[in-house]
Amino acid sequence: MRIGILTSGGDCPGLNSVIRGAVMKGDRIYGHTFLGVHDGWRGLVEDDMRDLPRHDVRGLSRQGGTILGTSRTSPFDHGGSDRVKEVMASREMDAVIAIGGEGTLTVAKLLHEDGVKVVGVPKTIDNDLSATDYTFGFDTSVAIATESIDRLRTTAESHHRCMVVEVMGRHVGWIALHAGLAGGAHAILIPEVRVGMDEVVGWVESAKDRGRAPVVVVAEGFVPEGDTEAVSSGGVDGFGRPRLGGVGQYLAAELEKRTGIESRSMMLGYLQRGGVPTAFDRVLATRFGAAAVDAVQHSEWGTMVSLDGIDVSTVALHRATRQLKTVPEHRYEEASILFG
Ligand code: F6P
Numbered sequence: 001m002r003i004g005i006l007t008s009g010g011d012c013p014g015l016n017s018v019i020r021g022a023v024m025k026g027d028r029i030y031g032h033t034f035l036g037v038h039d040g041w042r043g044l045v046e047d048d049m050r051d052l053p054r055h056d057v058r059g060l061s062r063q064g065g066t067i068l069g070t071s072r073t074s075p076f077d078h079g080g081s082d083r084v085k086e087v088m089a090s091r092e093m094d095a096v097i098a099i100g101g102e103g104t105l106t107v108a109k110l111l112h113e114d115g116v117k118v119v120g121v122p123k124t125i126d127n128d129l130s131a132t133d134y135t136f137g138f139d140t141s142v143a144i145a146t147e148s149i150d151r152l153r154t155t156a157e158s159h160h161r162c163m164v165v166e167v168m169g170r171h172v173g174w175i176a177l178h179a180g181l182a183g184g185a186h187a188i189l190i191p192e193v194r195v196g197m198d199e200v201v202g203w204v205e206s207a208k209d210r211g212r213a214p215v216v217v218v219a220e221g222f223v224p225e226g227d228t229e230a231v232s233s234g235g236v237d238g239f240g241r242p243r244l245g246g247v248g249q250y251l252a253a254e255l256e257k258r259t260g261i262e263s264r265s266m267m268l269g270y271l272q273r274g275g276v277p278t279a280f281d282r283v284l285a286t287r288f289g290a291a292a293v294d295a296v297q298h299s300e301w302g303t304m305v306s307l308d309g310i311d312v313s314t315v316a317l318h319r320a321t322r323q324l325k326t327v328p329e330h331r332y333e334e335a336s337i338l339f340g
Pocket of ligand 1: 010124125169170237244
């Protein structure tokens with residue numbers, strides 16, 4: 001078979017490991033050939049792609065970013081399923097492996113419903129996709145955020161300051177929860193849970209009273225008290241959604257005003273998505289890539305590979321895309337025992 005492979009949406013550590021896993025298994029075990037589609041769905045509708053032989057994926061597992069490039073283009077704005085089928089036919093492409101998050105996999109589901117032979121691979125540092133225990137990229141971003149919290153804590157302690165660390169997470173607070181727990185934060189604020197400023201002030205003051213430099217970890221999508229929307233840095237992203245960013249700075253100013261404790265903020269931003277994947281993410285992503293090729297081989301169209309405990313299996317794409325995997329209340333409560 002001739003398989004097209006593409007990466008779409010925000011980039012994520014481990015994308016190259018998936019590509020390598022798929023090409024290695026497809027070439028060695030099934031004798032498939034691959035076309036690397038450039039910049040996600042854009043490359044498919046614009047017929048922009050290249051051959052991806054096995055020697056092109058050598059040593060790729062540890063490389064950050066994606067060698068194929070990515071975009072947030074939707075094929076439904078550029079000719080839809082008919083155009084995708086047309087390009088696939090002209091390239092003699094039998095199937096597509098689409099590596100992406102919620103937006104990409106929703107597109108894959110719609111294309112599948114229109115008869116396109118597609119298999120998905122879940123990707124997102126936010127870990128917000130249902131029907132898989134973990135997405136690759138999440139472990140790397142938590143590791144980066146945790147190391148950053150450790151570093152920010154020592155400077156905060158030296159200056160007797162409060163430090164607010166803003167991490168990614170538009171709709172869900174998994175990165176904030178895990179990095180905050182690992183880094184021993186005195187407060188963790190996530191989009192799923194409304195927390196009033198008085199409570200945050202209480203946690204910060206209690207940490208300060210014990211001689212600690214208070215550390216607050218906040219997800220970019222946290223909605224501060226009195227507001228109805230998350231803080232935006234201005235502009236919109238590829239999906240037309242407001243670009244988020246700035247809640248950390250807002251909270252630091254507010255905390256300084258209310259507590260009198262000198263406060264600083266740090267937005268970790270794209271550092272969380274860049275660079276080499278952790279060993280966990282390399283292993284998961286490589287297994288996902290190999291499993292995606294198995295799914296193609298067995299004609300499991302309209303499915304996505306998924307981690308279930310320690311096993312990789314496939315699930316219907318509609319199960320993965322119907323709702324986001326938010327942080328359950330009990331996971332937040334478990335963490336909040338350590339606040340203050
Ligand atoms: O990868 C998902 C994500 O990390 C979100 O948490 C965040 O809102 C978004 O990416 C920002 O990415 P970009 O600036 O590329 O749109």
